[in-house]
Amino acid sequence: MCAGIKLIADSGSTKTEWGLLGAGGPVVLKTQGISPYFQSLEQIKAIFSGELLPQLPADAPVTDIYFYGTGLSQPKNIQLVSDAVRAVWPTTHLEVQHDLMGAARSLCGRTAGVVSILGTGSNSGYYNGEDIVKNNPGLGYILGDEGSGAYLGKKVLQYYLYNSFDADLHARFEYKYQTSKDEILENVYRKPLANRYLASFTEFLSENRKHFLIENILEDGLNDFFFNHIYKYRESWTTALHFTGGIAWHFRDVLQELxxxxxxxxxKILRTPMEGLLEYHC
Incomplete structure (x- = not known):
C-alpha cells in the first residue's frame, strides 16, 4: 500500500480516468475529458469540483497528484491545468505531464520502447526508459491525428457524404444516426469539441466489422499512422511497439496484422494506461 493519498489522472479529450492510491486499495474513478485546447480554466475547475470531488473520500486528504493529459507538451497548457488543480488543491504536490509520458510509464515502466496513443487523438514517441526523447509532431485532428478516433470517424463521414458506401452500409448508417449533411457540417465546423463528435462515429466501424469497406477504412487509417509516425523512429525495427487507447484496443487485430x-x-496493447500507472506510482 502506498503512503498517503495519490491521485493519478489519465486525461484525454473524451474522458479522464482517475486512479486513487492509498485509501483502501486502488480505485479508478471517471470524469469527462479535459483538454486545455478546448476548455477554459473555469470549465476545468468545474470538472474537478463538480465531478471528481464528490467521488473522493471525504476524510482522505489528497497529498499527491500526477496529471497526464492531452495537449500538455505546451507550457501554456501545463500552466492552465496546474492553475485549475491549484484552485481546488492548493497545497498538494503536483506533477503535470503530457499523456505520452503517462503511456510510456504505463506500458514500458523503466525500459525502452516506442509508445503510441490511439484514442480520440493520436500521438507517438520513443521512450528511453526515463524520458520521451523522440516525438513526431502532433498536428491535431484537422491536420493530423492519423489513426485516431477523430481520423477514422472523419473517414466514415467522408464515405457517407461522398456516397462511397454500398446501399447496405448507407442504409445502416442512416438508420443508426438519423442525421443529414447540414447537421454533420454544423457539428464539425461550428460547434465545440468537433474531435469528440468525429470520434463518435468509430462505433459504426466496430458494429460493421468484416464488411470490406469498413476494413478498408480501418486498414487505411491505421496504416496512415504507421507511415507518418511509426516509420519515423528507427527504433521501431529493434524495440517493442506498445499501444494504448480505445482505438488501439478495439482494433488491435488490425495493429497486429500491420x-x-x-x-x-x-x-503491449492496453485499453487505458491506468493499470500500468497505478503500478508505476505505487
Whole structure:
C-alpha cells in the first residue's frame, strides 16, 4: 500500500480516468475529458469540483497528484491545468505531464520502447526508459491525428457524404444516426469539441466489422499512422511497439496484422494506461 493519498489522472479529450492510491486499495474513478485546447480554466475547475470531488473520500486528504493529459507538451497548457488543480488543491504536490509520458510509464515502466496513443487523438514517441526523447509532431485532428478516433470517424463521414458506401452500409448508417449533411457540417465546423463528435462515429466501424469497406477504412487509417509516425523512429525495427487507447484496443487485430506485415516487434496493447500507472506510482 502506498503512503498517503495519490491521485493519478489519465486525461484525454473524451474522458479522464482517475486512479486513487492509498485509501483502501486502488480505485479508478471517471470524469469527462479535459483538454486545455478546448476548455477554459473555469470549465476545468468545474470538472474537478463538480465531478471528481464528490467521488473522493471525504476524510482522505489528497497529498499527491500526477496529471497526464492531452495537449500538455505546451507550457501554456501545463500552466492552465496546474492553475485549475491549484484552485481546488492548493497545497498538494503536483506533477503535470503530457499523456505520452503517462503511456510510456504505463506500458514500458523503466525500459525502452516506442509508445503510441490511439484514442480520440493520436500521438507517438520513443521512450528511453526515463524520458520521451523522440516525438513526431502532433498536428491535431484537422491536420493530423492519423489513426485516431477523430481520423477514422472523419473517414466514415467522408464515405457517407461522398456516397462511397454500398446501399447496405448507407442504409445502416442512416438508420443508426438519423442525421443529414447540414447537421454533420454544423457539428464539425461550428460547434465545440468537433474531435469528440468525429470520434463518435468509430462505433459504426466496430458494429460493421468484416464488411470490406469498413476494413478498408480501418486498414487505411491505421496504416496512415504507421507511415507518418511509426516509420519515423528507427527504433521501431529493434524495440517493442506498445499501444494504448480505445482505438488501439478495439482494433488491435488490425495493429497486429500491420506489425506482422511490416515485420515490426509488437509489445503491449492496453485499453487505458491506468493499470500500468497505478503500478508505476505505487
Amino acid at each position: 506489425c506482422e506485415l511490416y515485420e515490426l516487434p509488437l509489445g
